[in-house]
Amino acid sequence: MPVLQGIKTRIDQALNLQDREFPALALAFVYFFCLLGGYYILRPVRDQMGIAGGVDNLQWLFTGTFIAMLCAVPAFGWLVARFPRRRFMPTVYRFFIANLALFWLLFQWPEAEVHTARAFFIWVSVYNLFVISVFWSYMADIFTRQQGARLFGAIAAGGTMGALTGPGLTALLADSLGTVNLLLITAVLLEVAVFCIRRLARFDFRSAAERQEGDSEDGETESPPIGGNILAGATAFFRSPHLLGIGAFILLYTFTSTFLYFQQAEIIESAFDDPDRRTQVFAIIDLTVNLLTLGLQLFVTGRLLQWAGATFGLVLLPVLSAVGFLGLALSPGLIVLVGFQSLRRASNYAITRPSREVLFTAVPTEQRYKAKNFIDTVVYRGGDAVTGWLYAGVGALGLGLSGTALLAVPVALIWLFIGLWIGQRHDRQTDRQSRTAESSP
Numbered sequence: 366m367p368v369l370q371g372i373k374t375r376i377d378q379a380l381n382l383q384d385r386e387f388p389a390l391a392l393a394f395v396y397f398f399c400l401l402g403g404y405y406i407l408r409p410v411r412d413q414m415g416i417a418g419g420v421d422n423l424q425w426l427f428t429g430t431f432i433a434m435l436c437a438v439p440a441f442g443w444l445v446a447r448f449p450r451r452r453f454m455p456t457v458y459r460f461f462i463a464n465l466a467l468f469w470l471l472f473q474w475p476e477a478e479v480h481t482a483r484a485f486f487i488w489v490s491v492y493n494l495f496v497i498s499v500f501w502s503y504m505a506d507i508f509t510r511q512q513g514a515r516l517f518g519a520i521a522a523g524g525t526m527g528a529l530t531g532p533g534l535t536a537l538l539a540d541s542l543g544t545v546n547l548l549l550i551t552a553v554l555l556e557v558a559v560f561c562i563r564r565l566a567r568f569d570f571r572s573a574a575e576r577q578e579g580d581s582e583d584g585e586t587e588s589p590p591i592g593g594n595i596l597a598g599a600t601a602f603f604r605s606p607h608l609l610g611i612g613a614f615i616l617l618y619t620f621t622s623t624f625l626y627f628q629q630a631e632i633i634e635s636a637f638d639d640p641d642r643r644t645q646v647f648a649i650i651d652l653t654v655n656l657l658t659l660g661l662q663l664f665v666t667g668r669l670l671q672w673a674g675a676t677f678g679l680v681l682l683p684v685l686s687a688v689g690f691l692g693l694a695l696s697p698g699l700i701v702l703v704g705f706q707s708l709r710r711a712s713n714y715a716i717t718r719p720s721r722e723v724l725f726t727a728v729p730t731e732q733r734y735k736a737k738n739f740i741d742t743v744v745y746r747g748g749d750a751v752t753g754w755l756y757a758g759v760g761a762l763g764l765g766l767s768g769t770a771l772l773a774v775p776v777a778l779i780w781l782f783i784g785l786w787i788g789q790r791h792d793r794q795t796d797r798q799s800r801t802a803e804s805s806p
Contacts, residue, residue: 385568388568389507389508389568390520392561392565393504393507393520393523393561393565394520394522394523395523395557395561396500396523396561396562396565397500397520397521397523397524397527398523398524398526398527399527399554399557399558399561400497400500400524400554400555400558401497401523401524401525401527401528401531402526402527402528402530402531403527403531403554403555403558404489404492404493404496404527404528404531404551405527405528405530405531405532405535405651405655406531406532406534406535406547406550406554407489407492407493407547407548407551408489408493408531408532408647408651409532409644409647409648409650409651410485410489410535410544410545410547410548410644411485411486411489411490412629412630412643412644412647413544413640413643413644413647424750424753424754424756424757425483425753426486426487426490426753427623427746427749427750427752427753428750428753428754429483429487430486430487430490430491430749431746431747431749431750433487433488433490433491434491434494434742434743434746435742435743437491454499454503454562455559455562455563457499458496458555458556458558458559458562459559461492461496461555462552462555462556464488464492465548465549465551465552465555466552468481468484468485468488468548469545469549472545472548494742503562503565504520507565507568525655525658525659528651528655528658529652529655529656529659531651532647532648532649532650532651532655533648533652534547534550535644535647535648536645536648536649536652538550539641539644539645539648540641540642540645543641544640544641544644547644599743601736601739602736602739602740602744605736606790607787607791607794608736608740610783610786610787610790611721611724611740612740612744613783614679614721614780614783614787615721615741615744615745615748616744616748617683617776617777617779617780617783618682618713618748618780619745619748619749619752620748620752620755620773620776620780621686621690621773621776621777621780622749623748623749623752623753623756624690624752624756624769624770624772624773625686625689625690625705625706625709625773627753627769628693628697628766628769628770629702629706631766632697632698632699632702633646633647633702636699649703650703650707653703653707653711654706654707654710654711654714655711657707657708657711657715658710658714658715661711661712661715661716665715665716669716674788675720675724675788675791676784676785676788676789676791676792677720677788678716678717678720679717679720679721679784679785679787679788680784680785680788681716682709682712682713682717682784683777683778683781683784685708685709686709686773686780687774687777687778687781689705689709690705690770690771690773690774690777691770691771692705693705693766693767693770694768694770694771694774695767697765697766697767697770720788724787724791756769759772
């Protein structure tokens with residue numbers, strides 16, 4: 366039809382699409398929409414399950430997540446290194462669908478609800494890291510580097526839309542369907558993702574040389590492994606002041622995030638008795654965060670980082686956290702919590718996280734993959750686990766919400782100085798590399 370053809374032509378022009386790219390882009394968009402839409406349905410359910418498992422036991426859940434991550438990362442890396450992703454990815458997603466069905470059945474058994482809630486909390490915390498990582502690895506298998514530069518932004522918008530839709534559905538349906546039944550919606554979305562995976566397998570825009578480089582002996586296309594040797598990453602991490610600085614930045618980020626998460630659980634537990642109502646509140650926070658994130662990404666992030674640089678992005682979140690924790694210390698209520706949590710997470714996703722990823726552009730390739738993998742898994746989840754126990758210890762001293770929030774303020778200030786140090790170090794290193802490149806014949 367001429368009208369539809371005209372619309373497609375305008376989309377192609379707006380997104381700078383070339384021949385045969387629109388169907389692949391649309392499938393990738395829907396694929397990522399389903400992943401993040403499903404996760405953001407599970408996220409408020411997970412947070413409610415954390416309360417159902419006992420706020421006093423959250424430190425055990427963070428420790429369990431860290432242990433599960435240590436087991437899952439090498440197992441998943443082993444699979445990726447040996448099997449083409451186009452062959453095993455649908456099986457992996459169907460495995461997650463089976464997990465969701467199993468959890469749905471277990472939640473029908475009231476006698477085991479507390480234990481099931483704890484297991485579900487850990488499962489979602491691990492599940493999220495892997496589905497997103499696998500998605501982007503698959504995109505690298507389908508699209509060339511040049512296409513990635515043009516198309517990955519539009520594909521990421523599918524995830525942003527899913528992140529907005531998921532909590533909206535949860536807030537809308539939690540009362541009528543019940544929290545547990547929301548798991549089935551995520552299962553359906555994952556099945557749609559499997560459909561997109563199979564359809565995307567028909568596209569391979571890579572050059573003949575790239576296909577030959579990735580072909581296995583039996584002619585199947587092999588995907589590159591995810592991450593790297595975790596021991597090599599640890600060695601590089603401990604030998605590099607730059608990487609140690611990034612690790613310290615991540616560690617203090619997890620410290621403040623875990624403190625805030627525990628305080629969020631306590632405030633919402635005391636404010637609402639109904640589990641479905643709690644799920645709605647968590648969903649509203651997620652919805653607010655994603656709306657703010659989308660607005661910042663579209664209208665602020667690019668211009669701000671171009672004008673102020675990565676160092677500004679690194680110090681923004683610590684400053685915001687220091688002010689927010691001080692506000693919670695003075696008024697530990699629901700309104701302050703929701704405002705602080707929403708601004709903090711949106712600023713992280715839209716500004717600080719991109720600034721943090723820029724730091725790895727100035728390190729050698731091996732460190733960029735292996736050491737980054739170590740930081741993003743062991744350091745990140747280890748920080749969660751240690752901070753969970755620290756928060757429990759502080760709570761045992763009887764400081765209360767105001768006292769624990771006040772303790773986080775000096776930590777945020779130390780975090781600020783570390784962010785300033787690694788940002789300035791990165792700027793100096795980048796300047797040296799630029800001058801070396803300009804002076805080379």
